Amino acid sequence: MERERRVAAGTTADPTLRRALGAIAASTVRLATVDPVTTEIVRMRCAKHHDCGT
Amino acid sequence: MAIGDDERRTISHMGALGTMPTEAVLDRVLGTGAAGHRDVHADMTAAHAAAWAATSPRLLELCRVRIATMLGCTAEASARAADSGVPAELLEAIAAWPTDPRFDAADRACLAFTEHYVIDVASVDDATVAAVRDHLGDDGVQSFVSALLVVEQRIRLRLMWDRLFATTGVPGSGEG
Numbered sequence: 001m002e003r004e005r006r007v008a009a010g011t012t013a014d015p016t017l018r019r020a021l022g023a024i025a026a027s028t029v030r031l032a033t034v035d036p037v038t039t040e041i042v043r044m045r046c047a048k049h050h051d052c053g054t
Numbered sequence: 055m056a057i058g059d060d061e062r063r064t065i066s067h068m069g070a071l072g073t074m075p076t077e078a079v080l081d082r083v084l085g086t087g088a089a090g091h092r093d094v095h096a097d098m099t100a101a102h103a104a105a106w107a108a109t110s111p112r113l114l115e116l117c118r119v120r121i122a123t124m125l126g127c128t129a130e131a132s133a134r135a136a137d138s139g140v141p142a143e144l145l146e147a148i149a150a151w152p153t154d155p156r157f158d159a160a161d162r163a164c165l166a167f168t169e170h171y172v173i174d175v176a177s178v179d180d181a182t183v184a185a186v187r188d189h190l191g192d193d194g195v196q197s198f199v200s201a202l203l204v205v206e207q208r209i210r211l212r213l214m215w216d217r218l219f220a221t222t223g224v225p226g227s228g229e230g
Contacts, residue, residue: 014108
């Protein structure tokens with residue numbers, strides 16, 4: 001579903017917080033104790049649950 | 055996150071996580087040494103600090119306590135952030151925010167957003183976002199939502215660890 005922008009183009013969250021969130025995502029992906037297929041299935045299930053098309 | 059036998063034995067002797075502050079639970083479960091997941095731990099800790107620096111501590115504290123009460127996380131609901139500036143009695147009245155006059159317009163906008171966010175993040179409507187934007191501005195909305203993600207994720211993780219390691223023992227360990 002197409003939606004109109006809710007915040008102005010070019011708007012960003014606090015840069016330090018944005019970098020910190022990126023770091024969590026990166027370090028979580030680097031964890032190797034869960035196999036990649038299970039990890040991807042869980043990620044896709046979460047995206048579906050939250051209606052996230054990205 | 056899979057847990058090896060050594061980690062399982064260590065965690066099973068931690069005692070009741072449910073009585074510990076969340077920071078202590080993070081230390082115990084993720085570890086701070088080479089055997090644990092110290093990179094994830096460090097990144098989560100950094101994000102938590104950044105979240106509190108990026109938005110109004112008052113608004114984030116009100117919303118943190120609201121999330122904790124909605125999700126039934128007693129430890130987080132009773133914890134208090136240092137220097138948030140929110141009176142204790144206001145936090146104790148958090149469920150009454152729609153009608154309690156001690157909550158101002160910015161509080162209400164952010165708490166309404168938070169409730170929608172927790173219940174169904176995909177259904178947050180334009181008016182709910184606009185109300186927050188009216189108080190925080192465009193950049194402020196993005197920082198607020200990002201900070202909210204950090205505190206919500208931390209509470210959900212805490213709840214899961216409480217269930218796994220404290221309430222029912224460690225899965226597969228024969229304890230609990």
